[in-house]
Amino acid sequence: MRVVLRWVLLGAIATMSVSARAHAQPAPAADKAKSRTAKQYVDAGLAAQKTGDYDTAIMFYQKANELVPHPVLLFNMAQAHRLAGRLEQALELYEKYLAADPTGVQAHTAHELVLELEPRVAEQRRQADEARKADEAHKADEARKADEARKADEARKAEDAQRARDQEAARVVEHNGVAAPATREQPAGASDRRPGRNLRLLGLGAGAIGVVSLAVGAGYGLHARALSDDLSHPGAPYDPGKDAAGRTANSVAIAGLVGGAALVAVGATLYWWGAAQGRHGEGLAVAPMVSPQLAGLAVVGALP
16 A cells, blocks of 8 residues: 555656646746655655654655645545544545545545544544543532532631630630630530529529519509498498408408518529629629509619
């Protein structure tokens, strides 16, 4: 094949040289010089192709084609590309050769090679497309993993910073003897462990119930007084029902006021006791206030 190509190329170059002289009538010396140089390029290309140096062969074929263009040089470059494994470039050059010289000496061979290379090139393109998509997916996965690692690192740094703040707060509390506030790492609903807290809560609860009892007692007391005024009004008829209701309201009022006052007193005592434990010396005074017109609490001091 290489011998045939060589003589075909040399013959094509000689024919084109003669044709060029007949039609364009260039300077004979310049035409002969181009032909000799083109022949040298073809010889060098064939020698390089024989040794497997296909890139060098293609370079020499291109140089020869620039001096004396001929379709056979396209066929020869296609052969070199095919032997080098560059099937897509070879297919493109075979097709160019057939378009330039469809009835040339290598047309049959070129046509058969085109039929052979088309499915192989299509498969190569498919594999290249799949490889590109796989590479893009791999890069996207790597980017996702890098982003997750960055977020995890930021979360770890935030945890370390919070832990350092908590440790510093605990150190300050331990040094100053002041109870530390609940930190973020404490479980939800963790209770305040300051001394006297339970006593203060019990005191507040008892005091609240006592206030309610006082309010109820005061209300019933006012109701009993209203019934008594109705019955004692000059000329008012005696009503056993109102009398009984008044007695009942009076009893409830007494129980509510007495019981409420007792609960308020107990609550105040418990709250004061708990506050004394928690504040170490700061006092709180809570006392009930009960009169025919008013019921309530008198609080003096600062809440712990």
